[in-house]
Amino acid sequence: MTSLRMPPGADPARPGPDRPLTVWVDGEPVTGTAGQTIAGVLLGAGRRAWRTTRGGAAPRGVFCGIGVCFDCLVEVNGLRDVRACLRRAHDGDVVVRQVS
Template identity: 85%
Template structure:
């Protein structure tokens, strides 16, 4: 099987204009773009971990990226156990780390 390549200018799937948004993570503003998941916004901001395990306080972030593993859970607008890889970010969302370790407290 060979790939079909087309010039970028003739690709019908063109991105639209960006619609910026800001979520608040542990009291800090984090910029993103409409359509991104919370995990996408966090990863785009350079954050690779935002939860700790209850047993040994090990850091966690995105593992599977499809909502199967629960490694990326956060608290969003007061609701716990939200999978950051599935939840689309909304402008003004308040996100807090979740976990048992001392670094999980905002």
């Protein structure tokens, strides 16, 4: 079996130009790129934790990254219990840390 080489210009998965976006996290602007999840924007900004546990205030962020666990929960535009690893970021989103 031989591999098929596709010319770079014909690759349908080729990314287009970046479209920047800004989300507001606890009142601070955080920049990202269209198509990223909220977790991706937060991780790209160097934020590793954005939620704390109820008993003991242990920090939480992305654990599984595929929506199976609930460690990455945030409030987005007033809606609680949003999994940051599944929700795509939109320009102007308001994200608030959540204590669960």
